[in-house]
Amino acid sequence: MGKNSIRLLAPDVHRGLAELVAKRLGLKLTDIYLKRDSCGEVSFSIKESVRDEDIYIIVQIGSGVVNDRVLELLIMINACKTASARRITAVIPNFPYARQDRKDKSRAPITAKLMADMLTTAGCDHVITMDLHASQIQGFFDVPVDNLYAEPSVVRYIRETVNFDEAIIISPDAGGAKRAAGLADRLDLNFALIHKERARANEVSRMVLVGDVTDKICIIVDDMADTCGTLAKAAEVLLENKAKSVIAIVTHGILSGNAIKNINNSQLERVVCTNTVPFEEKLPLCPKLDTIDISSVLAEGIRRLHNGESISYLFRNNPI
């Protein structure tokens, strides 16, 4: 091993994405030791030398034990730091706590900012993430953040699998309109918008459709799907407005709580998620789920970052 070469690290759980990235880069994941004490504490060490190396830690943070994954990541970063790594890049495709990004109530914590500070405090030099809930989160960091987009991969997926002429892009809320419009532009399709009135977090009350979806294949685009209540409700509204069928494409399929039940009971034809979030175990439970592999985007991002090449190419193009 030469100095300053790429080293890929991943925790011992949810290594699927990391292994895909490693395969694409033609590398092996670095050997680690990670043990969870029965009192919950994590002890970690790296079995190979990482002195003067370029470290990339790839974590998939899904639903459930978010805090354990976060602490593991921090401990891994800190271990690399104390082991004299040249640069440590945290590759967190699904940035945790991204939705707590503003002080929406009195004395509400801005946990996304806290996460950013925690990563830099632990010793992180660079962050690669994907489809941040709000791109302002980039500004929370004092270190460079590369926010990659799943859009090129989504574009390719739509081109390959959906009957193009009948499709229309739908944004399930006003906040996502920009994302939907961008995708519609790329695909040269029309787009419509659903406005929802949210009573409480994870609950949806009333929905209004803006735009015409008659006899169209509706493609709902969003950055994340949590309990999928919004998606199910949106599908209902769209079909009431004479849509032909409804597909949902989300970047981060967190699918927590009753998500699988909601999808199975809904009128959605398909729910497509990228593999930023580990949900392999949920695939057999729900025949409507489909995956877009974004490991090529991450692998190319890592390669370009390591070689000091421009990342912006990836914002528009999907590497093969």
Next chain:
Amino acid sequence: MRKCKVFVGNSHSELGELICSKLGIEPAPCTLKKFSNGETSVQIGVSVRDEDVYVIQSGSEDINDHIMELLIMVSACRGGSAKKITAVIPQFPYSKQSKMKKHRGAITARMLANLLVMAGADHIISMDLHASQMQGFFTKPVDNLYGAASLGKWIKEHVEDYTNAVVVSKNPGGTKRVTGLADSLKINFAMIHTDRRRGDNDFLATKMKKQQVPSHSRRQSVVGRRRSSAKKEDADEEEELIYSNGLQTARVVQGHVVGDDYIAEEAVDESAISVDSDQEESIPNDQTSYALGGTYDAADSDEEYEPEAPEKLITLVGNVKGRSVIILDDMIDRPSSFIAAAEHCRLNCGATKVYIAATHGLFIDNCLEELEACPYIDQVIVTNTYPITEKKKQCKKLVTIDVSSIFAECIRRDHYGESISVLFDKIASGI
């Protein structure tokens, strides 16, 4: 107390509420829950603008969740324009990972310190940090309180003839802690050292020697046999061996004290033991039955990641004969080193009673069950810095000492800008 809010985290609400009731205030309202995707949600239910805020969060079994909860609470108070935020962490999590133990390991305790300060904590209050050097990890003031005063008080009140008791450290690293308590109680102390038995060749050589000169080996064997031995000359020589240098040594196999003619290779073979046990009354027949669990860690808790040695040598420095023994440490997480030390004190060194005292009772897995099953341990004394579940409270040997008053007094003094050193001096002044 005016302009003061105390928030209690989910990890140990019982202690938090005790502290609040001692302070004569209600815990400040806040909603702590989890979103369906596993992220922690914190809502501070009262204005903290320009207030003196205390956040109480200890260790627990869901430690990572509670660390995040603490960090988010501190951050939320910081965002809510609190004047000063103090994190009260009775049992500091990850405190055992306070140094780089192996190549490329993380110093998690330092990282946690950085995270706390980064989140907005202005002051940290903790108790019996695993290493007091950890105070240097913080760029903010740290008050490290001592639980020894409360433990000492209990010992004075409950240990019979405590003036003749001996405080024992089960590893050399904890000797300083032990001498502190011994000094304040004005009693003696002793130390136990466990090291890896010298190589196999040495063992074989001893074995060979034994076979050749059986009578000689008998004389050298463990002190525990002394009582069963009828021969006066044997006993005399034994006494000499022990008290001339104050060292008492025995072998430890799989976390239990064994006799010298115990053969390590057959350690798991019960039939082999029963042959020996006929001769040696002091060594229990059922030693394999409670050797289950097998979570033997190194005697020095700092070396918990060292590979497990099949056989160790346990040495007591000091005299405990005919006295009560109080084995003191900062935390009880795994039982084996305590059990080995207790067995050694009772079986080989003639102690009358063995108490185990520690500030933090973590009791990982079956720790408490194993301690309770050990016939050589009389009582286990811990403080309530770490949550003790109802199930654990059922344990007859367990005594829990409430330390909420120390934290309450510390918070009160800190809030009014009074000196906290009185709380430290309590130990020196004989409690």
